[in-house]
Amino acid sequence: MKKFVVLMVMTLLFLGTGGMLMAADGPHVEKVNDNLYVIQGLGGNITVLITEEGVLLIDAGNTRKDGETVLKEIAQLTDQPLKVILLTHYHSDHSYGLSAMPADVPVIATKMTAENLKNIEEVNRKHVIEVGYPKYFKEMEEYIAQNEGVNDEEVQKAKAQVEAAKKRLEAYKSVTLRYPDETFDKEKTIRLGGYTVRFFFPGPAHTNGNAMVRIEEMNILITGDNLFSGMFPYIDIRSGGDAMNLLKIVKEESEKDYAAVIPGHGPVVRGTEGLRDFARYLEYARQEVANAKEKGMTEEEAIEKITLEKYSGLAAPQYREFTIRAFYRAL
Ligand SMILES: [Zn+2]
Numbered sequence: 499m500k501k502f503v504v505l506m507v508m509t510l511l512f513l514g515t516g517g518m519l520m521a522a523d524g525p526h527v528e529k530v531n532d533n534l535y536v537i538q539g540l541g542g543n544i545t546v547l548i549t550e551e552g553v554l555l556i557d558a559g560n561t562r563k564d565g566e567t568v569l570k571e572i573a574q575l576t577d578q579p580l581k582v583i584l585l586t587h588y589h590s591d592h593s594y595g596l597s598a599m600p601a602d603v604p605v606i607a608t609k610m611t612a613e614n615l616k617n618i619e620e621v622n623r624k625h626v627i628e629v630g631y632p633k634y635f636k637e638m639e640e641y642i643a644q645n646e647g648v649n650d651e652e653v654q655k656a657k658a659q660v661e662a663a664k665k666r667l668e669a670y671k672s673v674t675l676r677y678p679d680e681t682f683d684k685e686k687t688i689r690l691g692g693y694t695v696r697f698f699f700p701g702p703a704h705t706n707g708n709a710m711v712r713i714e715e716m717n718i719l720i721t722g723d724n725l726f727s728g729m730f731p732y733i734d735i736r737s738g739g740d741a742m743n744l745l746k747i748v749k750e751e752s753e754k755d756y757a758a759v760i761p762g763h764g765p766v767v768r769g770t771e772g773l774r775d776f777a778r779y780l781e782y783a784r785q786e787v788a789n790a791k792e793k794g795m796t797e798e799e800a801i802e803k804i805t806l807e808k809y810s811g812l813a814a815p816q817y818r819e820f821t822i823r824a825f826y827r828a829l
Contacts, residue, residue, distance in 0.1 A: 525567050528766055530758055537571050540564040541591030542762050545720050549691020552581030556711055556720050558595030561669040565598025584697050586722025587708040588614040596676035607678040608699045610707025631667050700747045706738025720760040727764030727772045730817035733824035741824035745780040752777050787825035797826045
């Protein structure tokens with residue numbers, strides 16, 4: 499039984515960076531206003547801006563198939579063609595759907611996001627396909643052989659896990675990494691159909707390249723994974739994520755006057771309440787970690803002792819430790 503649990507944890511780990519956030523509940527479309535929609539349930543949130551000069555898309559889903567679904571959903575919403583795609587950051591649950599996007603539609607991202615795709619995702623991907631999955635299948639095979647006739651219920655569960663993993667591997671392999679056609683350092687302004695779309699890099703936060711998007715005329719902020727609403731966040735310190743700067747950015751943005759904020763994960767929040775909630779969460783976690791460090795706790799002790807009890811209602815409690823680890827490293 500213990501081994502089985504270990505194997506399941508491993509499946510989560512070797513799926514890589516963004517893969518952990520894979521959502522499998524299928525697409526549902528939320529209307530933010532007449533020209534702005536959010537597609538949820540295909541990995542990270544996907545934003546669709548419809549204008550008289552075409553469609554601007556922000557992020558593209560977790561697999562090639564997700565990308566195809568996004569194209570179908572856009573066709574349901576409008577006859578306008580897809581004109582430009584903004585990629586908030588490199589994580590697979592936002593970027594892999596790009597492999598289904600037409601080659602003549604330009605993809606824009608920060609320079610760091612382009613570098614991360616090359617230096618982190620491409621390397622990680624090779625490892626997942628060539629080492630991670632084969633190792634997992636071999637271990638599961640051994641586990642099944644050992645338990646056949648001993649614990650049939652566990653064997654059935656393990657077999658179902660293997661089948662699901664095979665499907666995930668196929669979806670994973672169907673993706674060809676798409677690199678941005680255009681990159682920027684700090685800010686890029688796109689004008690389309692009367693809208694001014696500011697794509698800007700506020701400094702390292704969720705990753706070292708996560709950009710955010712402001713649609714000026716609508717007063718809307720799209721955060722990428724610099725905001726998780728209603729759930730524990732993932733702060734990717736391996737990719738240069740910075741908890742202290744994340745807190746600063748979220749606080750600053752929460753003091754502005756947005757009509758709605760579209761997070762990277764979780765529901766769209768009207769006004770800035772979602773940002774303010776998240777800033778309070780981060781501030782609370784920062785304080786807890788600072789106290790633990792003052793008491794001389796190691797990183798692992800801090801993760802064990804800091805329960806963030808006040809936020810036990812948030813979804814994805816398995817991500818709690820990411821916040822603690824990120825503040826521990828940043829303080
Ligand atoms: Zn992410």
